[in-house]
Amino acid sequence: MNIIPKMSGAALTDDKLILETLLNSEIGKKAIADRQKDVLAFRTSAAKKLAELDAAAGASFPKLRAAREAAEAEAIAAERRWREACDRAQQARQAISTASFAHDAALREAEAKLLSTAHPEIALFVSEMDDAHEACFRQFGYSNGSETNRITGKRVDYTVNNAASIQARQHAIREAQERARQMRLEPDQTTVPARLQELRNGLPAIKGLEW
Known part of the structure; x- marks a missing residue:
């Protein structure tokens, strides 16, 4: 619309x-x-x-x-x-x-x-052990050798030394020094000399060459 x-x-x-x-x-x-x-x-x-x-x-x-x-x-x-x-x-x-x-x-x-x-022998012992430790190096020894196999006839060369024996003694020396130093802190010092001698006697000797 x-x-x-x-x-x-x-x-x-x-x-x-x-x-x-x-x-x-x-x-x-x-x-x-x-x-x-x-x-x-x-x-x-x-x-x-x-x-x-x-x-x-x-x-x-x-x-x-x-x-x-x-x-x-x-x-x-x-x-x-x-x-x-x-x-x-x-x-x-x-x-x-x-x-x-x-x-x-x-x-x-x-x-x-x-x-x-502390007992004066302790210091002397420690110094003595330093010298003993150093002396071990001068005792080093070695030797060369050879061996022939009876069956094969082959020759084998070898070397022997006493290094292990020297190391064992040096280790024992250091332990002895430490035990001696510990004695300085003990009240009774009268037994120190005898015990230091026991430490000396207990050190292993350096072995010779063994084939």
């Missing part, structure tokens, strides 16, 4: 007149009413959603804030306990360091008293 009246010979209708005519028509009024209805429904839905969000926030946010405050308080307390524990650990390290220093100083003082009054 043409809602614009025909006007024979009339001037062209401007846009404003056309718009007013459309709005005042049944179709225009219905379109406006439908539009308003849609807008109202949209706004009603948005308002409902807003109310639901506000209600949900009102129910959840107090709990969340309370949980946050509790967690922050717990973290602060934990940090305080950690710092206190760090302080105690530092104090403990300082205490053991101080005690260790005092112990070492007292130990050195006590050892110094024992060393200064």
